[in-house]
Amino acid sequence: RTKSFHIQKIISIKKSKLEQYTQEHEACAEELKTHDEGTAALKQSRAEKETIIRKEIEEYEAVVKKREQIKKRLVTVESAYTEIQSTMENTNKQRKKDKAQIEKNEKELEDLHKLPEKNQREIEDCNKKLESLEVNKVTLNEELEKQQAELTKTTAPLTEKRLKLSDELVGLKEKVNTAKGEVQVFESQLKILKQAETTESRKYETLKSSYEQSQKSLEEKVTRVDELKESIPRMKTEIASKSAEVDKMVKEERNLSMQCNKLRTEINERSSVMQAQRSNNKVLDFLMRMKMEGKIPGILGRLGDLGGIDAKYDIAISTACGRLDNIVTDNYETASAAIGALKEYNVGRATFITLDKIEHHRREANSRINTPENVPRLYDLVKVEDDRVRT
Template sequence: DGKNEAEVYMLKELSLLKWQEKATRLACEDTDAKMMEVGETMSSMEEKLKSEREKIQQSNEKLKELEAVHNKYMKRQEELDNTLRICKEDFKEFERQDVKYREDLKHKKQKIKKLDDKIEKDSTKIEELQKGCEDSTIMIPKLEENVPKLESSLADEETVLEEIKENAKVETERYRSDLAKVRAELEPWEIQLIEHKGKLEVACTESKLLSEKHEAGRAAFKDARKQMDDITGKVAERSERTANIQGEIERTKQEASEARKLEEECIREQEALIPLEQAAREKLAELKSIMDSEKSQGSVLKAILQAKQSNRIEGIYGRMGDLGAIDAKYDIAVSTACPGLDYIVVETTSAAQACVELLRRENLGVATFMILEKQLDLLPKLKEKVNPPEGVPRLFDLIKVQDERMKLAFYAALRNTVVTDSLDQATRIAYSGNKEFRRVVTLDGALFEKSGTMSGGGNKPRGGKMGTSIRSASVSAEAIGNAENELSGLSEKLSSLRQKIADAVRKWQSSEKKLGQLKMELAKSEKEIESLHSQHSYLEKQLGSLEAASRPKKDELARLEELKKVIAAEEKEIDTLIQGSKKLKEIATELQQKIENAGGEKLKLQKSKVAGIQSNIAKDRTEINRHKVQIETGQKMIKKLTKGLEEAKKEKDRIMEEKEKLRLVFKELEEKAFKVQENYRKTEELIDQHREVLDKAKSEYEQEKKIVNELRASQDP
């Protein structure tokens, strides 16, 4: 019975072993199928990764080209802006010179007008005096010619009178005798009276001419003083206006400075925020990439990571390839030389067993685990300093980790595997006598094992098992939301800053435009003040001569005093003569009346005729004396006015010459200003044309930069 039971037991054991063998074979077949599927997926992903990296490389090269083009256009834009600025400054200088020219020209014209007025006035006065002298010269001979005729007529009329008187002689003899005596006594008085009246008239005429001359001098001096007072008032008004403009300039400068300062502060803040915004954008892209990656992870790894996140199993670190990072240059090398990158790193054996139970329970498949506690005996080796041949690096030394404990896992997987640039170098090192560094891998994936066998290389090297940055932990929707909020906040701040920068630029550009206008107004006001000062100085220089002219010369004053005395003396003498001869005249008049009455109406008429002729003779003689005095005085005035007229004409010619020189200078200035204006216009056209090219280049650059950033962000970490 025991034997039978043993046989039955052994048969059952054999049957169990057969079923286990069958189950194992099926599991192996299923695993092989899954591994082939995963391998194909990995090959596809590696191809895609390689394609993406090639795209990044191409985009980087294109970005560099676009950046060079953009910088070239920016440099050209700066040159054009600088040319435009120089043109503006040059044109402002021409405008300032134009204001000065116009003020100088205005001043010259005013001087010429005053001189023209003086020349015209003096010329008219000379013509009047010359005409007066000519008229007097003509009148004197006529008057002198008329006097003998009148005297002859007087003699004839006196003869007739004498005849009438002779006829009335008997009646008038006694009166005539008395009248003759009286007239004999009166004759010296009459002669003196005529003489003194002539002297009085000459003195009065000369005094009047001198007084008119002095009055004209005083009027000119008074007018100059009034003009100077008016100019002083205008200078005060313009100075106040200039001060107001200067104040406005300072305020506008302050506004422009504050706007520029705000722009600079905002630009600095923007420059500080841009990398933060870029980092936030990359972080969000990375988190989304991780989330997308987690969605596509294999069910085995996903289940283990979920167990880690939920703390169902303690001591799980994750997939080894996700726990480190290496430069993209060594991606293929590490992916080839370290098959352990797909291992799950755990702290203890119990953690590994719990994971196996989880996979078995949920029928998810199998996984390979790296148990850190079983690698502790490698720590001394890990800490040893090594000196690889030919200075090549160990792959282990090239891997970056966040958790120092992970170094042990990578050392256990790689040991002293070194990486070389070329196959020749790898061959030399692998087959050298140093056993420590016989395991060698090239950058393109050719691997020399310690046994001396070679694998890898070929047309399709495999990479992508380790990223250039350490993969973050599992990403939650909340983390994505926070990252999006952070990016949104930074984007809003940047948008607000850019708006502030645009407003500040508009503000300082507007202020600078206003500043240019104010400076022009200031220059104009200063030139007006300068012109007014020049006019004031000119009048001030003339004031001395005008004041001197308003003050009669000593000899003229002496002459006036002398004439006053002469006039007073002559008037007194005439009055004395009139008073002295008054009684005789009264007696003569009485006797004459008696004689006239004695001779009747005929005698009266004849006497009246004789008296009229005598009056005309006296009048003509007075006129002759007056015309002689007028000729003498007029010639003196003509001489003086002619001298002043010549000086005024010389001064006018000098100013006209200066005006012509000024006109030629201004013409040259206008030509230069026109050239600058034309250059300014052409530069503006070039800037408008170049701005389109620059905007296009900038748009292409920004677009390509965005593509590169998106490609970088989408790359698996």
């Protein structure tokens, strides 16, 4: 009856401890659930923040890329503008030279235009002289025929006169031929000048068209540069705003990460404790069931459950004795069988204390020792019902 009473008392203590552990387990499970919900909310919030930050970063990178493209285009436009400016300066210089050359050519052309008129007058004068000489020649020939008879008498004087007139006629013919040669030379020069005028006129039209196109292109590029200059301040403002938002979100992400890490650490610690308790309880329940079924009868139980001590010494005994969760068996074979069963059913692991291996400590454990002021040992304060474990 006394043994049954003690067994009922032990069962009652175990039930109360089991209820306490169950309540603690439920409280921890509820707290873990709360933390899991908070963690899920934080993860969702973090995912949303990361999505927003990723979008902002993509927009920022797109803006930076666009800014770089605008910078490149601006450099290209400035280079083209400088090249066009240089071309315009060279064109203006060439245009001034061409204008001066055209004025000179026009003056020479004007002189050449006047020259044919002058030559024409000279030719007309020569033709008139020629006509006059022809008329005189006809007249002289008529007079020559009329006076042929008279000249026969006076042959010598008339012959001399005829020779003299012939010489004059030859001289006049030479003058006419010289005048005709000069006219041909002047006509050739006039043709050359007309060709040069045509060439220069074409060059002038080409340069004029090129200048107009360059002027139009320059105006378009200047307009584009003005537009780009107006858009640059706005883009700088947008970039600064986006950068400030990104910095703010990075700080928020850092704070949230710290909070998440802290919560994750706490959850991991509590999970580890709970997992260890679950594992130990699972192993102990399995071994005690094997004992109840008679498969491993030599299992005595958990070391901490085989004895009792006043509650005020719980902390002291837990601190001093780190093997309270070890399983006590009567001998080494029982411990080996228990280990084999744990492995076979993949329940978990356990550390065993075999009484046959520590039996030689029994006499020393039961002997009294002198302590300061006769203060009892923690070992002496432990109440054990089974004398087999009093070692």
